[in-house]
Amino acid sequence: MTGDDAFVASVRSDPEAAELTERERVIVRFAEKMTRTPGALGPADLEGLRAVGLDERGVLQVTSIAGFFNYVNRMADALGVGRGDGEAG
Numbered sequence: 631m632t633g634d635d636a637f638v639a640s641v642r643s644d645p646e647a648a649e650l651t652e653r654e655r656v657i658v659r660f661a662e663k664m665t666r667t668p669g670a671l672g673p674a675d676l677e678g679l680r681a682v683g684l685d686e687r688g689v690l691q692v693t694s695i696a697g698f699f700n701y702v703n704r705m706a707d708a709l710g711v712g713r714g715d716g717e718a719g
Contacts, residue, residue: 637649641658645662652682653682653683653684656679656681656682657679657684657692659678660675660679660692660693660696661692661695661696663675664693664696664697664700665696665700679692
């Protein structure tokens with residue numbers, strides 16, 4: 631999407647050190663927590679998004695996009711999509 635592979639790699643490897651605005655950093659932290667430990671999300675996480683300027687629609691968009699990608703990636707993993715071996719698991 632960005633056309634900058636080095637930037638994408640930096641966000642993936644260490645989002646805290648990547649060149650992000652504070653707003654982007656909070657969104658990335660939220661998406662990562664939603665991905666890795668969704669049960670640990672709580673009101674403070676949503677307030678963090680609001681604190682960097684997201685309104686209710688923005689919070690819904692971030693949550694929906696992260697959730698969609700989590701869903702698609704899990705489906706692809708389960709079906710072996712992209713592994714090249716054609717077998718799930």
